[in-house]
Amino acid sequence: MLFGALEAGGTKIVCAIGNENGEIFEQISIPTETPEITLTKIAAYFKKHPIEALGIGSFGPIDLDKTSPTYGFITTTPKLAWANCNLVEYFKKELCCPIGFDTDVNASALGEVTWGSAKGLNSSIYITVGTGIGVGVYQNGSLAHGMLHPEAGHILLAKHPEDSYKGKCPYHGTCLEGLASGPAIEDRWGQKAINLVSEMKVWQLEAYYLAQAIVNYILILSPKRIILGGGVMHQTQLFPLIRKQVKELLGGYIQTKELDDLDTYIVPAGLNDNQGIMGCLELARLSI
Amino acid sequence: MLFGALEAGGTKIVCAIGNENGEIFEQISIPTETPEITLTKIAAYFKKHPIEALGIGSFGPIDLDKTSPTYGFITTTPKLAWANCNLVEYFKKELCCPIGFDTDVNASALGEVTWGSAKGLNSSIYITVGTGIGVGVYQNGSLAHGMLHPEAGHILLAKHPEDSYKGKCPYHGTCLEGLASGPAIEDRWGQKAINLVSEMKVWQLEAYYLAQAIVNYILILSPKRIILGGGVMHQTQLFPLIRKQVKELLGGYIQTKELDDLDTYIVPAGLNDNQGIMGCLELARLSI
Ligand SMILES: Nc1ncnc2c1ncn2[C@@H]1O[C@H](COP(=O)(O)OP(=O)(O)O)[C@@H](O)[C@H]1O
Ligand SMILES: Nc1ncnc2c1ncn2[C@@H]1O[C@H](COP(=O)(O)OP(=O)(O)O)[C@@H](O)[C@H]1O
Ligand SMILES: [Zn+2]
Ligand SMILES: [Zn+2]
Numbered sequence: 001m002l003f004g005a006l007e008a009g010g011t012k013i014v015c016a017i018g019n020e021n022g023e024i025f026e027q028i029s030i031p032t033e034t035p036e037i038t039l040t041k042i043a044a045y046f047k048k049h050p051i052e053a054l055g056i057g058s059f060g061p062i063d064l065d066k067t068s069p070t071y072g073f074i075t076t077t078p079k080l081a082w083a084n085c086n087l088v089e090y091f092k093k094e095l096c097c098p099i100g101f102d103t104d105v106n107a108s109a110l111g112e113v114t115w116g117s118a119k120g121l122n123s124s125i126y127i128t129v130g131t132g133i134g135v136g137v138y139q140n141g142s143l144a145h146g147m148l149h150p151e152a153g154h155i156l157l158a159k160h161p162e163d164s165y166k167g168k169c170p171y172h173g174t175c176l177e178g179l180a181s182g183p184a185i186e187d188r189w190g191q192k193a194i195n196l197v198s199e200m201k202v203w204q205l206e207a208y209y210l211a212q213a214i215v216n217y218i219l220i221l222s223p224k225r226i227i228l229g230g231g232v233m234h235q236t237q238l239f240p241l242i243r244k245q246v247k248e249l250l251g252g253y254i255q256t257k258e259l260d261d262l263d264t265y266i267v268p269a270g271l272n273d274n275q276g277i278m279g280c281l282e283l284a285r286l287s288i
Numbered sequence: 289m290l291f292g293a294l295e296a297g298g299t300k301i302v303c304a305i306g307n308e309n310g311e312i313f314e315q316i317s318i319p320t321e322t323p324e325i326t327l328t329k330i331a332a333y334f335k336k337h338p339i340e341a342l343g344i345g346s347f348g349p350i351d352l353d354k355t356s357p358t359y360g361f362i363t364t365t366p367k368l369a370w371a372n373c374n375l376v377e378y379f380k381k382e383l384c385c386p387i388g389f390d391t392d393v394n395a396s397a398l399g400e401v402t403w404g405s406a407k408g409l410n411s412s413i414y415i416t417v418g419t420g421i422g423v424g425v426y427q428n429g430s431l432a433h434g435m436l437h438p439e440a441g442h443i444l445l446a447k448h449p450e451d452s453y454k455g456k457c458p459y460h461g462t463c464l465e466g467l468a469s470g471p472a473i474e475d476r477w478g479q480k481a482i483n484l485v486s487e488m489k490v491w492q493l494e495a496y497y498l499a500q501a502i503v504n505y506i507l508i509l510s511p512k513r514i515i516l517g518g519g520v521m522h523q524t525q526l527f528p529l530i531r532k533q534v535k536e537l538l539g540g541y542i543q544t545k546e547l548d549d550l551d552t553y554i555v556p557a558g559l560n561d562n563q564g565i566m567g568c569l570e571l572a573r574l575s576i
Contacts, residue, residue, distance in 0.1 A: 219442050
């Protein structure tokens with residue numbers, strides 16, 4: 001079966017054609033301009049292929065409540081041209097097929113659950129550490145949506161006693177995203193993350209905040225595995241640093257077989273940065 | 289239909305007989321001694337009544353994984369006499385009926401979902417602030433269990449800049465429970481919470497920590513309502529203080545109809561401290 005996959009990010013949009021096994025036959029990437037320009041290009045692309053359904057993983061905030069009048073919309077995004085854009089309706093009309101719809105990070109979580117590092121587990125979380133920090137939550141065998149999709153990238157943390165950085169989040173200053181996203185690293189240290197590879201203190205501090213957040217996710221969500229992806233996590237030296245601090249912060253409070261082996265509990269994404277687009281294929285499959 | 293309800297706490301155990309409508313016909317309370325003494329008394333009580341099933345809400349940690357060899361056990365509790373006690377098996381044998389089993393706080397959450405302040409909602413959380421702090425999570429229409437039941441009472445928080453208290457949690461010091469449980473209040477201020485009713489600064493600080501935790505629960509779990517119960521929440525002056533600080537800490541980041549009206553979003557338990565035992569009746573009903 002042929003499915004369309006659409007990963008909509010704030011700067012670029014990836015469109016792919018694939019199947020129910022996560023195989024991708026072709027893909028294109030286009031810049032995110034206005035909906036008028038960009039949506040027309042996307043629709044034209046998918047119309048060339050006999051897809052059975054389209055799966056969309058979108059930047060947000062988006063409305064995922066199927067009983068809501070604005071279901072399928074991008075809602076209050078700071079990218080003003082896209083605010084109140086009805087993505088699902090648009091593609092339903094243009095492509096006349098079922099549309100699966102979720103957040104970009106939930107799509108990545110679903111990709112990892114279906115084919116990647118969380119395969120076979122009925123509960124896991126996927127954390128992306130990139131331009132923003134987002135968390136996709138898979139629980140009891142499905143992606144979690146509550147009042148709104150979770151926004152766990154913005155949780156409040158204790159500052160490191162020696163960190164005087166004021167934080168980059170316009171809403172909360174020093175929330176996780178404000179302290180540990182790629183742009184926060186760049187702003188704090190005055191250089192792009194990629195140029196700081198050999199600075200141990202950068203990654204120690206990064207691991208300090210990610211570990212603290214992970215401890216809170218463990219205590220609140222109790223996932224069976226934690227997957228970390230996104231640009232910043234290409235710094236794989238972070239993994240042992242994070243595991244060590246998670247262990248210390250938990251203080252032996254929770255004892256489970258999963259936590260006994262943090263090397264298999266806190267792991268990198270397993271799909272070579274294709275978790276998002278592959279997750280969109282699965283969103284498409286689930287929509288029919 | 290007649291059901292048994294068993295709320296097992298660290299200091300006392302409540303047994304009740306009721307029905308599928310949450311009506312309680314009679315109940316007894318006995319101290320928590322050793323399993324040998326206490327379990328025998330409980331079994332004798334329930335044997336006098338023709339119950340169809342028993343619902344147990346227990347202190348923990350307990351094993352809720354039905355595929356685990358220790359399902360139904362109290363596992364690593366500091367109350368050593370109860371460690372590795374197989375509650376479910378014991379009552380199944382003694383009473384020859386189905387046994388529903390969950391944590392005490394999940395039972396309270398279920399009580400509130402079924403008959404109380406969260407009635408009709410498919411996602412909510414129940415926070416008890418008492419001797420400990422616990423959180424019951426109801427999501428997508430069922431109680432959340434992950435790797436272990438969530439232990440969200442122990443999340444890590446930012447200390448208030450003027451609070452030098454070292455915290456009371458033996459595992460984490462200044463986690464939420466270590467900073468804001470009843471015993472933490474008593475330890476910090478040198479008096480029982482009930483004797484501090486008129487001290488505004490006590491409740492301001494208490495609200496500061498509870499609000500911070502609630503913000504993180506909102507961002508991670510996105511519940512449609514938050515219910516607060518337990519001894520400390522009898523100080524109802526906390527509610528407006530908590531709502532005000534939650535609003536400030538969220539910083540306008542999340543906009544939903546629920547958050548527009550915090551008076552109906554963050555609310556007291558609705559079952560007069562019977563949420564736990566009534567939830568056990570529902571656990572019993574769900575087990576058959
Ligand atoms: N190899 C790398 N090492 C460290 N940081 C990186 C690396 N690659 C990208 N980043 C940082 O990650 C952020 C981009 O995240 P990415 O996940 O690639 O995209 P996005 O989050 O926008 O989808 C930037 O802030 C960038 O500095
Ligand atoms: N009315 C009250 N006001 C303030 N604190 C209270 C009140 N009642 C009980 N507490 C505090 O709550 C804690 C007991 O919590 P409770 O929920 O009653 O029991 P438990 O958590 O043990 O099941 C004690 O630390 C006590 O000081
Ligand atoms: Zn933020
Ligand atoms: Zn703790």
